[in-house]
Amino acid sequence: MIFVTRRKSYFSQSTVYIMKAFVGILCLVYFTSGSVQAQQYKYHTILIYNFSRYIEWPANNANADFTVSVLGEGEAYREMVDISTKKKTIKGQNFVVRKCKDASEAKNSSIVFITKGVRIKPEDIQALQANGTLVITELEDIQSKGSHINFIATKESKLGFELNQKAATDSGFKVAGALAGLAAKTY
Numbered sequence: 001m002i003f004v005t006r007r008k009s010y011f012s013q014s015t016v017y018i019m020k021a022f023v024g025i026l027c028l029v030y031f032t033s034g035s036v037q038a039q040q041y042k043y044h045t046i047l048i049y050n051f052s053r054y055i056e057w058p059a060n061n062a063n064a065d066f067t068v069s070v071l072g073e074g075e076a077y078r079e080m081v082d083i084s085t086k087k088k089t090i091k092g093q094n095f096v097v098r099k100c101k102d103a104s105e106a107k108n109s110s111i112v113f114i115t116k117g118v119r120i121k122p123e124d125i126q127a128l129q130a131n132g133t134l135v136i137t138e139l140e141d142i143q144s145k146g147s148h149i150n151f152i153a154t155k156e157s158k159l160g161f162e163l164n165q166k167a168a169t170d171s172g173f174k175v176a177g178a179l180a181g182l183a184a185k186t187y
Contacts, residue, residue: 040075041073041075041076041078041079041080041115042079042082043159044076044079044113044138044151044159045076045079045080045082045083045113046083047151047159047161048068048080048111048113048136049083049087049090051111051134051136051149051179052066052090052091052110052111052134053090053091054175054176054178054179055134055168055173055174055175055176055179056173056174056176057091057110057132057134057172057173058132058171058172058173059172064093064094065093065094065095065096066089066090066091066093066094066095066096066110067096067097067098067108067109067110067111068080068084068095068096068097068098068109068110068111068112068113069097069098069099069100069105069106069109069111069112069113070097070098070099070100070112070113070115071100071101071102071103071106071112071113071114071115071118071120072113072114072115072116072117072118073115073116073117074099076113076115077097077099080097080113081097084096084097090110093110100112102124103120103124103125103127103128104124106128106133107127107128107131107133108131109128109133110132110133110134111133111134111135111136112128112133112134112135112136113136113137114135114136114137114138114139114147115138116138116139118139120139120145122145122146125145125146125147126146129146129148129167129170129171130171132171132172134148134149134168134171134173135147135148135149136148136149136150136151137149137150137151138150138151146164146167147164147167148163148164148167148168148171148173149161149162149163149164150162150164152184152185154184160183160184161182161183161184162183162184162185162186162187163175163179163180163183163185163186163187164187165180165186165187166187167187
């Protein structure tokens, strides 16, 4: 049995509306573009950047830089580098992007984005979580893998995401109600 409780939102109704409009416009642009595959990671990285604004990291995660590590697809890495050169900082920290070959290289990251096709063990994801790393994936079966956020295609063939609220809370993250409300599925 699942119990849903309402938590006090840290964001006003207008902020929620703006974020919903942003995601809606992003989905519209994403699915009306001629080369959806080529632009896929452009929109993933924009959402990853915006996720960071609506999540509070555990107090023990006091890295000097805000590091986003990408495991897998080179295009995702290139798009993340592109957004980091434009934005420069996240949460008042330098925005650094790394391409990693495996989870052990990403252990001191603020966010790890694991793209499709990467084989990763649940215990590797758990080790990242234990270090205060937000794990974002494009994998099947988010609950057994333990990632915090997982990109999916919704029933309407739009870009969406699942939120593993339990894993996020257990890892010490505080997810704003505005972000949780935008998730296609919440666990």
